[in-house]
Each structure stands twice: as structure tokens, then as C-alpha cells.
Amino acid sequence: MNITFPHFIELLLITGIIIAIGIPLFGKLPNTRPFSKIDPVEEEFKHLLVRKEELLLSLKELEVDLQADKISIEDSDALRSKIEGEAIAILERIDELKKNIKKHGRSASKNFLLA
Amino acid sequence: MNDIGEFTLMIALATSLYGTVAYVMAARGNRIDLYLSADKVPLITWACIMISSIALWKAFFTNDFSLQYVYAYSNIELDYFYKFSSFWGGQKGSLLFWALILTSYMMVVHIQNRSKNLIVVPYAMAVMLAITCFFLFLLNFSTNPFERIPLPPEDGRGLNPLLQNYWMVIHPPTLYLGYVGFTVPFAFAMAALISKNLDDAWIRLTRKWTVVSWFFLCMGNLFGASWAYVELGWGGYWAWDPVENAAFMPLIVATAYLHSVMIQEKKDMMKVWNMSLILLTFVMTIFGTFITRSGLIQSVHTFDEATLGYYFLGLLFFIIAVCTALIISRLPLLKSKNELDSFLSREAGFLFNNLLLLGIAFATFWGTIFPIISEAIRGVKITVGPPFYNQVNVPIGLALLALIGIGPIIAWRKATWSNLKKNFLKPLMFALIGGAILFPVVPLSNRSEIYTYIAFILCIFVLSSMLIEFYKGTMARYASSETYLGALGSLIWNNKRRYGGYTVHIGVVMIYAGIAASSSYGIHTEKRLKIGETIEIRDYMLRYEKLAAIQATSVKTRIIAQLAVEKDGKKIWTARPEKEFYKGQNQPVSEVDVRSTLASDLYVILADFSEDESATIKVYHNPMVKWLWTGGWIIALGTMVCAWPDRLEQRRRLERLKLQKIVFSPAQE
Numbered sequence: 102m103n104i105t106f107p108h109f110i111e112l113l114l115i116t117g118i119i120i121a122i123g124i125p126l127f128g129k130l131p132n133t134r135p136f137s138k139i140d141p142v143e144e145e146f147k148h149l150l151v152r153k154e155e156l157l158l159s160l161k162e163l164e165v166d167l168q169a170d171k172i173s174i175e176d177s178d179a180l181r182s183k184i185e186g187e188a189i190a191i192l193e194r195i196d197e198l199k200k201n202i203k204k205h206g207r208s209a210s211k212n213f214l215l216a
Numbered sequence: 217m218n219d220i221g222e223f224t225l226m227i228a229l230a231t232s233l234y235g236t237v238a239y240v241m242a243a244r245g246n247r248i249d250l251y252l253s254a255d256k257v258p259l260i261t262w263a264c265i266m267i268s269s270i271a272l273w274k275a276f277f278t279n280d281f282s283l284q285y286v287y288a289y290s291n292i293e294l295d296y297f298y299k300f301s302s303f304w305g306g307q308k309g310s311l312l313f314w315a316l317i318l319t320s321y322m323m324v325v326h327i328q329n330r331s332k333n334l335i336v337v338p339y340a341m342a343v344m345l346a347i348t349c350f351f352l353f354l355l356n357f358s359t360n361p362f363e364r365i366p367l368p369p370e371d372g373r374g375l376n377p378l379l380q381n382y383w384m385v386i387h388p389p390t391l392y393l394g395y396v397g398f399t400v401p402f403a404f405a406m407a408a409l410i411s412k413n414l415d416d417a418w419i420r421l422t423r424k425w426t427v428v429s430w431f432f433l434c435m436g437n438l439f440g441a442s443w444a445y446v447e448l449g450w451g452g453y454w455a456w457d458p459v460e461n462a463a464f465m466p467l468i469v470a471t472a473y474l475h476s477v478m479i480q481e482k483k484d485m486m487k488v489w490n491m492s493l494i495l496l497t498f499v500m501t502i503f504g505t506f507i508t509r510s511g512l513i514q515s516v517h518t519f520d521e522a523t524l525g526y527y528f529l530g531l532l533f534f535i536i537a538v539c540t541a542l543i544i545s546r547l548p549l550l551k552s553k554n555e556l557d558s559f560l561s562r563e564a565g566f567l568f569n570n571l572l573l574l575g576i577a578f579a580t581f582w583g584t585i586f587p588i589i590s591e592a593i594r595g596v597k598i599t600v601g602p603p604f605y606n607q608v609n610v611p612i613g614l615a616l617l618a619l620i621g622i623g624p625i626i627a628w629r630k631a632t633w634s635n636l637k638k639n640f641l642k643p644l645m646f647a648l649i650g651g652a653i654l655f656p657v658v659p660l661s662n663r664s665e666i667y668t669y670i671a672f673i674l675c676i677f678v679l680s681s682m683l684i685e686f687y688k689g690t691m692a693r694y695a696s697s698e699t700y701l702g703a704l705g706s707l708i709w710n711n712k713r714r715y716g717g718y719t720v721h722i723g724v725v726m727i728y729a730g731i732a733a734s735s736s737y738g739i740h741t742e743k744r745l746k747i748g749e750t751i752e753i754r755d756y757m758l759r760y761e762k763l764a765a766i767q768a769t770s771v772k773t774r775i776i777a778q779l780a781v782e783k784d785g786k787k788i789w790t791a792r793p794e795k796e797f798y799k800g801q802n803q804p805v806s807e808v809d810v811r812s813t814l815a816s817d818l819y820v821i822l823a824d825f826s827e828d829e830s831a832t833i834k835v836y837h838n839p840m841v842k843w844l845w846t847g848g849w850i851i852a853l854g855t856m857v858c859a860w861p862d863r864l865e866q867r868r869r870l871e872r873l874k875l876q877k878i879v880f881s882p883a884q885e
Binding site (some may be wrong): 107110111114115118121122124126127131133134135136139140143144146147148150151152154155159162165166168169170171172173174175176179180183199200206 | 217219220223224227231234236242246247248249250251252253254256257260264334335338411412413415416417481482484625627628629630632634635638640688689691692711753868872875876879880
């Protein structure tokens with residue numbers, strides 16, 4: 102059987118691919134886990150940080166709207182107190198989570214969530 | 217090279233199959249070895265498909281007619297520019313092109329998320345690789361672009377003359393960039409569902425992908441309309457052809473998604489709705505592909521060898537079934553904690569906008585599939601033409617236009633009477649004054665003209681509300697800036713999403729105005745002319761000067777009519793419409809000549825000619841068509857602003873991660 106140039110290239114390609122995807126499978130790797138388990142408390146904390154950020158952005162936007170005379174002072178005050186109320190609730194929950202984690206560590210997070 | 221191209225297609229299929237399985241196993245078993253191994257697959261698959269693509273392009277450029285695909289879509293005389301685009305001129309090459317774009321996107325996603333180690337990433341990569349597998353399966357076993365001809369002919373059949381147009385070089389890749397782009401948010405949505413990681417992280421990860429894909433889809437539709445306008449020679453740009461609809465529907469659903477996703481980000485609501493919308497967008501892109509490749513519908517846009525219907529139908533049903541099952545099983549996790557504060561708020565406006573957009577999408581979908589259903593059930597082929605679409609979509613479209621104007625000026629959460637009065641008064645006043653000025657000028661003799669009049673009033677309302685937004689924002693910033701331009705610049709720079717979005721809306725308004733005017737006030741006339749005779753339309757007089765024949769290439773002959781165009785007795789332009797005859801093609805191709813201004817287009821067609829040099833000339837006067845294309849470029853500008861990297865947002869994200877790390881660091885254990 103004659104080995105032509107394309108065949109040689111194909112052989113090279115397939116060898117290269119097998120080596121590339123095979124090395125991690127057969128090489129020595131540290132025994133680490135690439136993905137940590139989803140921790141509900143950590144997820145809630147992450148989510149609350151995003152919500153807090155969104156509320157702060159809303160407050161900033163409200164300020165811009167007030168400056169641009171898009172909204173009356175009364176309306177702006179009413180909306181601000183509503184957003185601030187939500188933000189305070191979120192900040193309180195964040196603090197609560199932080200305190201509990203400081204006190205009991207991450208392992209207590211599940212119990213805390215249930216409580 | 218053909219052998220290598222065919223071989224790498226097979227290798228790409230094998231590696232992407234491996235990658236799909238390995239990524240899922242790595243995520244489920246939390247195995248680093250499998251993850252690192254699977255992580256090589258995106259690059260390998262992309263490289264293999266790139267090699268296949270280069271092989272096919274090389275075959276086109278070297279006139280290798282031993283490949284059936286090159287024989288069918290090229291010939292020796294074909295311009296290099298079109299040899300390049302012949303790659304996607306037929307079904308086989310276009311599928312390879314799809315796979316190339318998909319794997320290129322996958323590479324970018326892979327690089328973007330390599331060090332993030334989020335659980336959704338391997339699942340998203342697995343979904344993208346699984347979709348790649350589907351296309352590679354078709355390319356290897358059903359529609360191979362490297363299929364050989366045992367006895368290669370000396371020359372090819374050539375590219376369809378209708379496709380030998382510069383818009384046809386740009387339009388398909390742009391559309392594909394949009395179509396394929398939605399695979400990324402879809403894959404992340406699926407990944408979020410599979411991994412039960414259902415906060416809005418996947419939305420933030422794919423926000424830019426959605427905006428960019430939407431932009432390409434939008435421009436793809438516009439470029440397609442441009443091609444139809446200059447190449448098909450019927451004086452219009454949109455005919456509600458099923459294939460046009462197939463590209464239009466995902467755009468509409470994606471627009472709904474783009475808006476509703478903002479409510480989820482802002483108020484943590486509508487999770488199920490957003491999830492459904494992105495899945496529906498992707499389903500619509502596959503449906504569009506099904507329409508063009510199933511052979512069910514005959515259109516200038518479908519592929520000649522459309523034989524892949526069952527495969528795409530199978531994929532469609534599979535995706536719908538899996539997505540529905542996943543959404544239902546994750547319903548408790550997708551429940552929103554918040555509710556709408558008021559129906560008189562911007563959130564509610566977005567909700568209504570979504571309903572209207574879905575109404576348009578559904579009406580278009582129904583009009584597209586009804587002839588297929590009718591033929592399948594009753595054996596009667598029914599054509600659903602523009603009157604149906606116009607009757608349903610125009611009123612909904614007008615309501616949507618009003619909402620574009622209302623959205624930015626109504627308050628988030630809850631609008632009050634004072635808010636409405638403050639922000640609505642001026643735009644409403646401008647709209648009413650505009651309406652009063654236009655009233656004696658525009659004709660109002662039929663329903664279409666009345667709709668157009670309403671559209672103009674609404675366009676003025678929206679445009680003035682947008683411009684007032686820019687004005688108010690600039691004036692508020694002017695206090696801290698030296699110049700008005702500086703204030704405007706910093707306003708846009710610091711609120712890219714908001715003002716980029718407004719810019720896109722200005723582009724949309726221009727498109728609305730262009731469509732309304734050109735579809736209602738367009739007129740046309742036709743006359744058989746001898747040399748020296750004239751034809752008149754509106755204020756223009758066209759004098760037929762001569763007819764010339766030019767042998768452009770050995771396969772193409774051009775017959776050109778020359779007409780001097782006069783306005784108020786003064787010559788303003790020379791029109792040169794032509795007919796092109798291609799060797800081996802039965803039908804000649806019309807090449808229209810257009811004089812385009814913002815006010816109107818003068819569109820001249822050489823419909824027919826005879827040996828005595830008399831010719832039938834058709835002239836269209838289409839008002840404001842240029843507004844459509846200009847609106848497109850404004851949309852491009854707005855999208856660029858929206859998609860521009862936001863340093864503040866990056867900083868906020870990093871701060872969040874830092875805080876998270878401090879609180880959840882192992883030292884806490």
C-alpha cells in the first residue's frame with residue numbers, strides 16, 4: 102500500500118489530536134475538583150450583591166432623571182424611599198449572611214438557610 | 217487538499233462528539249482530567265473546519281471542477297470576488313460556512329470563559345458542540361461539499377446571476393453571523409437549566425453576544441432587502457416571502473428578549489419568560505434554516521438542492537421537547553420573587569412591547585406555515601401574500617412604534633400623573649404640530665395612506681421624545697462640562713446601554729418612516745419607447761437616448777439602455793438600466809439603475825427591448841427608501857455604543873468577586 106502525501110498529513114493530524122486530548126487523561130494531574138458544589142448561601146450572597154448593585158444603579162439613574170427634570174421632586178422622593186427600603190432589606194440580609202458565615206463557617210450555611 | 221478537507225470534516229465530527237460527552241462527564245463527575253481534555257476540543261474542531269473551508273475555497277479559486285459543488289456554483293470566468301462568495305452560494309458550502317462561524321464563536325466563548333471555571337461553561341460548551349455535531353453529521357453523511365465527479369468537466373455551470381451582486385457577498389455572512397450568534401445565549405440558557413444555576417449570571421455572560429447577534433440579524437435582513445431592491449427588479453425590497461419571514465421572525469423574538477431581559481436584570485422578574493424567549497429565538501433560527509433547506513417552499517432565497525427538511529424538522533422537535541421539559545422541571549427555581557409595581561410603568565411598557573412583538577412574530581409564522589399546512593391537509597396550495605401581513609402587522613407595528621416613544625419617558629416602577637405630564641407634553645405637542653403640518657400635504661384617500669399618516673405622527677412623537685432625552689441629559693451634564701458636545705459625549709459614554717439603545721430606536725424610527733412612505737406613496741409607470749421618446753413620472757422626464765450591447769466577458773453580454781433624466785427642464789442624471797445575458801442561463805437578469813436621495817428614489821428598469829432599438833422602460837418613484845438604509849447605519853452606531861466594553865461594569869464585577877472571595881474564602885472554614 103502506497104502512503105501518499107495527504108495520507109501522511111492525515112496521519113500527522115490524527116496523531117496530534119490524540120496526543121492533545123489524551124495527555125490530560127493519562128498524564129499526572131493534581132487531584133483538584135474543577136467545579137465547587139453549588140452552595141445555596143454563596144449563591145444567595147452573589148445574587149444579593151447583584152441586586153444591591155442594580156438598586157444603587159437605579160438610585161443613580163433616578164438622580165440623573167431628577168437633574169434632567171424628567172421627574173418631579175415628590176415623585177423622585179417617593180421612588181427613592183421605595184428603592185432605599187429594598188436596598189436596606191438587601192443590605193441587612195447580606196450582613197446576616199456574613200455574620201453567620203464568620204460565626205459558623207461555610208459548613209453551617211445549609212442549616213442557616215433552613216433556619 | 218480535497219482529501220484533507222474531507223478528512224478534517226470527519227475528524228471534526230469525531231472530536232466534537234468526544235467533546236460533547238467529555239464536557240458533560242467532566243461537569244457531572246467534577247473531573248479535572250476530562251475537563252482539561254475536553255477543553256482542547258473547541259480549538260481542534262475549529263481548526264479542522266477551518267482546514268476544510270480553506271480546502272473548499274482553494275478548489276473554487278483553482279477551478280477544481282472535480283468537486284461537484286465547485287462545478288455547480290462556479291466557472292472559469294467567474295470574478296474572484298464571487299468565487300469567494302460561491303462558498304456559501306449553495307447548500308453544502310453554506311452548511312460548512314455555518315459550522316465555521318459556529319466553531320469560531322465557540323472558540324471565542326472558550327477563550328472568554330477559560331479561567332472562570334463556572335459550572336455553566338462546560339454545559340454551554342457541550343450544547344454548542346452538540347449543535348456542531350448535527351451540522352458536521354449532515355456535512356459528512358448527507359451533503360458533503362467534497363463530493364467528487366468521476367470525470368471532471370472543463371468548466372463549471374457558474375454561479376446564479378442573481379447572486380452575482382455585492383449585497384449577496386455581504387448579506388448571507390451577516391445573516392449567518394446573527395443566526396449562529398444566538399446559539400451562544402441559547403447554549404448558556406440550556407446550561408443554566410441543566411446545572412440549575414438559574415440566577416441571572418447566564419444573562420450577564422451572554423448580554424453582549426445577544427446584542428451583537430441581534431445587530432447582525434438586523435443588518436442581515438436589511439442587506440437582504442437591499443439585494444432584493446437592486447437585483448430582483450420589481451421596485452420593492454420586501455415581499456413577505458417565506459424565507460424573508462424566516463429571517464424576520466428570530467429578529468422579532470430576539471428584540472422581545474433584548475427588552476424583557478432588562479426587567480430581569482433590574483427587577484429580578486420574568487425568568488421563565490426570558491428563558492422561553494431565548495429558546496424560541498434559537499428555535500426560530502433553526503426554523504428559518506428548515507424553510508430554506510426543506511424544499512417545502514419555492515423562493516428565490518431557497519437552495520436548489522433543498523433536501524435536508526427531515527433532519528432540521530427532527531432537530532426542531534428535539535430542541536422544543538428538551539427545552540420544554542427542562543423549563544417545566546425547573547419551574548420552582550425560575551419563580552420570580554418580585555412583581556410589577558404598576559401597569560403604568562416602564563416595566564409594563566416592556567411587557568406590552570413583548571406582547572406586540574410576539575404578536576407580529578406569531579402572525580408572520582402563521583402566514584408562513586399556513587400554505588404548507590393547507591397543502592398537507594387539503595392538498596390545496598394557498599398563497600398568503602402581503603395583504604394578510606400588512607393587515608395584521610401594520611396596526612400592531614404602529615402600536616409598537618408608539619411604545620418605542622413611551623418607553624424612555626415613562627418612569628421605572630410606577631409612573632405618576634406629574635411624571636406623565638412632565639415628559640409626554642412636549643413630544644405629544646411636537647407630534648400634533650407635525651400632524652397638523654402634514655395633514656394638508658399627504659394624501660389620505662385609503663387605509664394604507666391613513667396608516668402612513670399615523671406612522672408619521674408617531675415617528676415625530678418618538679423622535680422628539682428621544683431627542684428631548686438627549687437634550688435633557690446633555691443640559692444636566694453641561695454644568696460639569698465645558699462644552700455642549702463634551703456634555704453629550706460624557707452622557708453617552710457613562711450610560712452606554714441607555715443612550716446606545718436610544719440611538720438604535722432613532723434608527724428604527726427612520727426605518728418605520730421609510731417603509732411607511734415607500735409602501736404608500738410609491739408610484740410607477742411603464743412605456744414602450746423609441747429613441748428620442750420620453751416617459752414622465754412625478755416631476756421627472758426621462759428621454760430615451762440609446763441602446764448599447766457590450767460583450768462583458770465570454771459568458772456575459774450586457775444590453776444597456778441610456779436615458780437622460782430631467783427635472784424642471786434641467787438634466788440631473790443619466791440612467792443606465794440593463795439586461796444581462798449569461799451563457800447557459802435561460803433567463804436574462806435585470807440590472808436596475810437607481811438615483812437615490814433622502815426624499816425619493818428614481819428606480820429605472822429595462823423591462824424589454826427589440827432589434828429596432830425600441831425598449832420598454834419601467835420607472836418607479838419610491839419616496840424615502842434611503843431612510844431605511846440610513847436607519848440601518850444609525851442602528852449600527854447605536855449597537856456599537858451599547859456593545860462597547862464598559863469599564864465601570866467590569867470594575868463592579870471585580871469588586872463583587874473580591875467581596876465574595878473575602879466572605880467565602882477557605883480561611884472562614
